[in-house]
Amino acid sequence: MGMFDDSLDKAVANKTTRPAPKSAPAQMRYLVKQLKGTRPVAELLGVSQRTVERYVKDQIKRPRPELAARLAEEVRRRWQPRVRERARKQAATSTGIVIETRARFGFTAAPGSTDDARIRLVTHHLPPAYAARLFDAQTHGATDQELRAIAAEGLQEEYFKDRGRRAAGLSVEFTDIDYVEFDI
Template identity: 75%
Template sequence: MGIFGDSLDKATTSTFTRHPPKSPQAQMRFLVKSAKGTRAAAQALGISQRTVERYLKGQIKQPRPDLAARLADEVRRRWQPRVRERAKKQAATTGGIVIETRARFGFTAAPGTTDDARIRLITQQLPPAYAARLFDAHAAGATDQQLQEIAAEGLQEIYFKDRGRRAPGLQVAFTDIDYVELDF
């Protein structure tokens, strides 16, 4: 996934009310329960069903590093889905989303005027409408470029145009992203 998709996933995991299981055996037990069987859990991880059963019995205690990462990601993805959806719904209807980014912003304004792009550090609360658009696009499988365009439009309207009170016709180019962190 891309930088925006990962940041949205990270923001949703920060809404958990309890920590996910830590040990490989507890993680595997949760995954088998949520996947409704050892076969489905094995397919989700790309391992054999017998390996999943060995983890459940405690015969294997420490997974390979790549399997440990896949297991932790899969557990995090399935952990507390109702809490995650409630937080997304609240952000999309009332709370909005906070975006913190360090990236290159350039502008094109009225005919004949431009401003050269430069690196800026921006932390801005985007209204619920932009949060809803980001969540909907992410759920629909949008590319990272499409998510970036939605965020750029939100920053353009809220941060640079001050909700339409200044700089009419300003177009913002949002490129060379160093990092993006989202929170709701």
């Protein structure tokens, strides 16, 4: 997973209506229920089936840090799938998505204008069409580079060109990304 993929997942996960299980045994029981058995959970997390059973029975309560991180991530990815899908659909059809990023933006523009790349902090709302493209690409396994290209096009058209009202020949380069966050 890349920076854009993770950020899209976090934006959708923030729309859940109930908190996910916090303790390791509760998280393990949730995964066992979702995957219908201890063996698939053990394979997913890279531990023995017996270890999973011990967590389910509250015999082990504190996992080592790397297992705790994998466990929390797997629970977060599977928590409230219908609520997450509804949030994606709403963003793709009506509300759009907000992108906040600090990155280097360079421009190819008409002669006489500045095209020197510089670091900018940009927070902007992208319309539903770009949200739909981002979520569709993510669903179909797009790389981080492809997701970046969609976001760059959205920022180019919506932020820098102001929906076609200025800078007609402008082309934006979106590089050296410090961070990117999406919100629905």
